[in-house]
Structure formats: structure tokens, C-alpha cells
Amino acid sequence: MSARPAIDGWFTTGEAPALLGSRCTTCATTYFPPTPTDRAGFCRNPACGGEEFATVELSRRGQVWSYTDAQYQPPPPYVSRTDPYEPFALAAVELDEGITVLGQVADGYGVGDLKVGAEVELVVETLNRADDGDDLLIWRWKPVTELGEEADQ
Amino acid sequence: MSNDVAVLGVGMHPWGKWGKPFTEYGVVAARAALADAGVAWTDVDLVVGGETVRNGYGGYVAGATFAQALGWNGARVATSYAACATGAQALDTARARILAGLSEVALVVGADTTPKGFLAPNAGERWDDPDWLRFRLLGMTNPAYFALYARRRMDLYGATQEDFARVKVKNARHGLANPNARYRKEVSAEDVLASAVVADPLHLLDICATSDGAAAVIIASPDYATRHGLDSPVRINAISTVTPTFPNTVLDMPNLSTDAHGGVEPERTFKESIAHAAYEEAGIGPDDVSLAEVYDLSTALELDWIEDLALCKRGEAEALLRAGDTTLGGRIPVNPSGGLACFGEAVPAQALAQVCEVTWQLRGQAEGRQVEGARVGITANQGLFGHGSSVILSR
Numbered sequence: 001m002s003a004r005p006a007i008d009g010w011f012t013t014g015e016a017p018a019l020l021g022s023r024c025t026t027c028a029t030t031y032f033p034p035t036p037t038d039r040a041g042f043c044r045n046p047a048c049g050g051e052e053f054a055t056v057e058l059s060r061r062g063q064v065w066s067y068t069d070a071q072y073q074p075p076p077p078y079v080s081r082t083d084p085y086e087p088f089a090l091a092a093v094e095l096d097e098g099i100t101v102l103g104q105v106a107d108g109y110g111v112g113d114l115k116v117g118a119e120v121e122l123v124v125e126t127l128n129r130a131d132d133g134d135d136l137l138i139w140r141w142k143p144v145t146e147l148g149e150e151a152d153q
Numbered sequence: 154m155s156n157d158v159a160v161l162g163v164g165m166h167p168w169g170k171w172g173k174p175f176t177e178y179g180v181v182a183a184r185a186a187l188a189d190a191g192v193a194w195t196d197v198d199l200v201v202g203g204e205t206v207r208n209g210y211g212g213y214v215a216g217a218t219f220a221q222a223l224g225w226n227g228a229r230v231a232t233s234y235a236a237c238a239t240g241a242q243a244l245d246t247a248r249a250r251i252l253a254g255l256s257e258v259a260l261v262v263g264a265d266t267t268p269k270g271f272l273a274p275n276a277g278e279r280w281d282d283p284d285w286l287r288f289r290l291l292g293m294t295n296p297a298y299f300a301l302y303a304r305r306r307m308d309l310y311g312a313t314q315e316d317f318a319r320v321k322v323k324n325a326r327h328g329l330a331n332p333n334a335r336y337r338k339e340v341s342a343e344d345v346l347a348s349a350v351v352a353d354p355l356h357l358l359d360i361c362a363t364s365d366g367a368a369a370v371i372i373a374s375p376d377y378a379t380r381h382g383l384d385s386p387v388r389i390n391a392i393s394t395v396t397p398t399f400p401n402t403v404l405d406m407p408n409l410s411t412d413a414h415g416g417v418e419p420e421r422t423f424k425e426s427i428a429h430a431a432y433e434e435a436g437i438g439p440d441d442v443s444l445a446e447v448y449d450l451s452t453a454l455e456l457d458w459i460e461d462l463a464l465c466k467r468g469e470a471e472a473l474l475r476a477g478d479t480t481l482g483g484r485i486p487v488n489p490s491g492g493l494a495c496f497g498e499a500v501p502a503q504a505l506a507q508v509c510e511v512t513w514q515l516r517g518q519a520e521g522r523q524v525e526g527a528r529v530g531i532t533a534n535q536g537l538f539g540h541g542s543s544v545i546l547s548r
């Protein structure tokens with residue numbers, strides 16, 4: 001039994017995981033999700049005809065743009081990891097690159113731990129278990145607790 | 154040269170949940186609009202249908218489906234799909250042929266019959282479709298997007314869940330006497346706050362349902378209206394169906410991310426640009442507006458729209474709401490029809506339903522919900538994949 005990303009090429013795993021973006025080699029605009037590598041990709045800047053992209057790691061930290069949670073089980077193709085279903089939180093996070101990226105919030109954290117503008121960092125956790133027994137991994141946003149705050153909680 | 158077209162007639166099939174064929178609803182609305190216009194079906198030379206995507210082939214060619222159901226009369230047909238803006242795009246298509254002198258009288262119809270519960274994506278694995286991936290990878294439902302916008306209002310502008318409930322209370326009251334509304338019942342703030350939280354901070358009663366329903370509009374050139382004996386018909390002054398401009402930096406359903414803003418926020422957000430284009434085209438400003446019909450998919454979203462339409466400054470919609478300015482009798486009534494809160498959403502019909510309501514308001518026929526002295530009305534909505542619309546009507 002092992003673990004693999006739920007989707008190929010969107011993020012790295014390991015010690016310091018990061019989202020993978022595509023940077024247009026013509027106009028330097030960065031995109032997430034990355035442009036596909038197995039077929040043609042086109043820059044979406046209307047003033048650019050670029051078709052070549054470099055894969056880049058995006059900032060591992062960002063500021064919360066907004067947040068919510070899913071108190072009811074979402075419909076398929078969402079697959080709940082637990083039975084019965086356990087609600088989870090979601091956050092949209094603005095990265096230094098100027099891209100806002102949605103993600104689930106790390107296990108153990110809810111909307112009460114979040115605030116618009118608060119700092120979060122990217123972690124990789126298990127989304128659900130595949131039919132072959134592998135854990136499917138996904139990126140998540142984890143609130144950053146500043147030194148000193150921890151003692152107050 | 155004015156690009157105005159005249160509204161000869163409007164009609165609706167009431168909103169509800171019966172699961173009948175969408176064609177039946179559409180024909181009822183079309184016949185109501187024809188009767189309202191005093192136009193014979195055989196005089197209509199263009200039918201534009203709003204496509205419904207959950208009703209098989211007949212839904213994909215809705216324009217032809219309605220024309221056939223009304224009895225083939227040789228009219229040209231077209232079908233539009235633009236998510237929530239479908240009806241407005243269909244109206245825009247009809248307007249273009251009329252202004253070009255290629256058609257004389259057009260019937261525009263949208264109708265839908267909808268499934269119960271969350272709107273889920275179509276079946277099958279589609280790893281390059283954001284509308285599928287948002288469910289598969291994140292469990293991101295439509296209400297979750299509405300909740301993100303709602304939470305931002307709370308953290309940035311001090312909105313409260315009580316404010317959101319206040320929107321529902323207002324719209325429920327507005328819709329009480331509307332014969333086409335699905336929900337005609339007073340709702341208290343306590344009812345809203347006691348309903349289950351779906352996606353924090355939004356409760357079940359903050360979020361609109363999906364409904365069956367149909368709306369139809371008959372338009373023609375102002376000359377035709379005069380020949381038809383209409384002295385001062387309601388006119389459509391503008392139909393904005395602009396798409397976003399790059400970079401689109403506000404997270405839109407069903408996307409997982411935004412474009413990179415490169416350090417400079419664009420002059421207008423997409424929703425602001427939809428309304429701006431309508432005002433520009435009409436040569437009418439926000440100060441001239443008597444009423445607005447906006448897409449309250451959630452209560453909180455109505456507050457966003459009030460600002461997107463420049464009816465007040467950013468962050469001030471709660472103050473307007475609390476002062477009663479957006480209530481019937483107030484300075485700028487919003488959703489006098491009762492809005493989606495009282496109707497629920499019937500996607501291809503909804504933008505046309507907004508136009509029907511504004512027409513009734515401008516004619517002084519909105520019994521039990523009339524905005525006194527209404528001269529100018531504006532509609533607004535936004536849907537998936539860069540679609541949105543705003544229509545300005547006046548009399």
C-alpha cells in the first residue's frame with residue numbers, strides 16, 4: 001500500500017510540497033492549474049501567442065482570500081474518506097504570484113481557525129483511498145500559527 | 154441612432170417543482186407573452202430559445218422545440234446557451250436581427266425542469282474539466298462558492314449573518330403577492346438563522362433552490378410597435394453580455410483558481426464590467442435607476458450585486474439594506490419580484506424572468522409589489538464560464 005497524488009503534475013510531495021504552475025516562456029505569466037504537458041498548451045494572456053511553458057513551483061505560503069466549509073457531503077464525483085461523512089473546511093488563498101488557489105483546509109482545522117488575510121501554508125494530505133488501496137494525496141491549506149500565539153490557545 | 158427595441162409582450166409560467174416537460178412550461182409562457190403583446194403566433198418571424206442542458210436533444214435545440222410545439226410557422230430559429238445569462242444572450246440575438254432589419258417580431262423563450270438537490274456535474278470522468286475537478290478534488294459545491302463571497306463581506310465590511318437573513322426576509326415579503334413566485338410565505342430572520350448551515354456562514358434559507366419555470370418576451374423595432382398601436386412601450390436600452398478581461402482576478406465558479414494579477418488589480422471586476430457595459434450602452438447612470446432585479450443565488454450575493462451595479466460604494470450595501478433603501482418603498486428597491494429567494498433558479502428562464510418583472514414594473518402592472526413611479530430598471534446575473542448579463546429597460 002502506498003500513496004500517490006490524486007492528480008498528476010499539479011503539486012509536489014515530500015518535505016516542502018508546492019503547487020506546480022506553468023510559466024509562459026514568452027510573457028512570463030504563471031498559471032495554475034498547470035497547462036497540460038501531453039498536448040498543446042496556449043498562453044491565455046490575450047496579448048501573447050506563447051505556446052511554450054516552464055514548470056515552476058509556486059509559493060508555499062499565501063494569504064486567505066476567503067473560506068468556508070462543507071457541512072453536507074458533496075455529490076459525486078466527490079468521494080468521502082470517512083463513513084459517516086465528516087465536514088471539512090475550504091479556503092481560497094492568494095499566493096505571491098497573484099494567483100488565488102482553492103483548496104481544502106488541513107485536517108484538524110475549521111473556519112474558526114481562519115480569517116481573511118491570515119497566513120496559511122501548503123501541506124499534502126490524504127484525500128481518499130483508491131480502489132487499489134493507494135492513498136490519493138491532495139494539497140491543502142494549513143493555518144500558520146505565529147510564535148507566541150500557540151500558548152494562548 | 155438608437156439601438157432600442159420595444160417590448161411588445163411578456164409572459165411566464167409560474168415557478169415551482171413539478172418535473173413536467175420543459176416544452177410545456179415554455180409554450181404556456183410563450184402564449185402568455187403573445188396574448189400580452191396582442192401578436193398572433195403566425196406573425197412571429199424569429200424564435201430564439203434558451204437551451205436547457207438536462208433535457209436531451211429537444212433542450213439543445215430549444216428554439217426549434219418551442220417553434221414546433223407552437224406549430225411550425227416558418228419562423229427562423231436560434232438557440233442560445235450562456236449558463237445563467239442564457240435568456241439575456243437569447244434576447245441579444247433576437248435584438249441583433251431586429252436592429253439589422255432581418256426580422257420583424259421575435260419571440261424569446263427560456264424554460265427548464267430541474268433535478269432535486271445540489272446541481273452536480275454530468276456523469277463520467279473528465280480530468281480536464283474544472284466543473285468535474287472541483288467536485289472530485291475539493292468537494293467544492295455551488296453554495297461553497299457563494300459562502301466564500303459571503304464570508305469576505307463579513308471579514309472585510311462587517312456584514313453579519315443577521316444581515317444576510319434580512320435580505321431573505323425582505324425578498325420573501327416582496328414576493329408574497331407575486332403570482333409567478335414559487336415561495337409566497339413570510340420568513341423571519343429567526344427562521345433563516347435556525348435553518349441548517351450548508352456552507353459557513355450561509356444557512357439553507359440563504360441559498361436559492363432550483364426550480365421549474367418558463368419566461369418569454371416578445372420584441373420588435375420601435376417602428377413596428379408604433380404601427381402595432383403602442384404609444385410608449387417599454388424599451389430595451391441595453392443588453393450587456395460582455396466576457397471577463399484578462400487577468401480575471403476574482404475566483405469564479407467553477408474554477409479552482411484565478412489568473413495571476415501581476416501586482417496590479419484590474420480597473421473593474423468581471424461583475425462590475427457587466428453592469429458598466431450596460432450603463433455605457435444605455436447612456437444611463439446608476440443614479441437614474443428606479444429598481445434592480447439581481448441574481449440572489451445567495452442572500453449575501455444580492456449585497457455584492459448592489460455594489461457591482463454601482464448603486465452604492467463598495468462595502469456599503471449592508472447600510473443600504475439596514476436603512477430599508479432596498480425594500481419596496483425605499484430609495485432603490487432590489488428584487489421587488491421576490492428574486493431567486495422566492496422563485497428558485499430555472500437557469501435558461503431566469504434572465505428572461507428578470508426582464509418580465511422589470512417590464513411589469515415599468516408599466517405599473519406589478520400588483521402588490523409595484524415600485525411607484527418606476528422609470529428605469531436594470532437586471533444582472535452571472536453564470537459559469539465567463540457568462541453574465543445586464544439588461545436596462547426604460548419607459
Ligand SMILES: [Zn+2]
Pocket residue numbers: 024025026027028029043044045048049050
Ligand atoms: Zn504568454
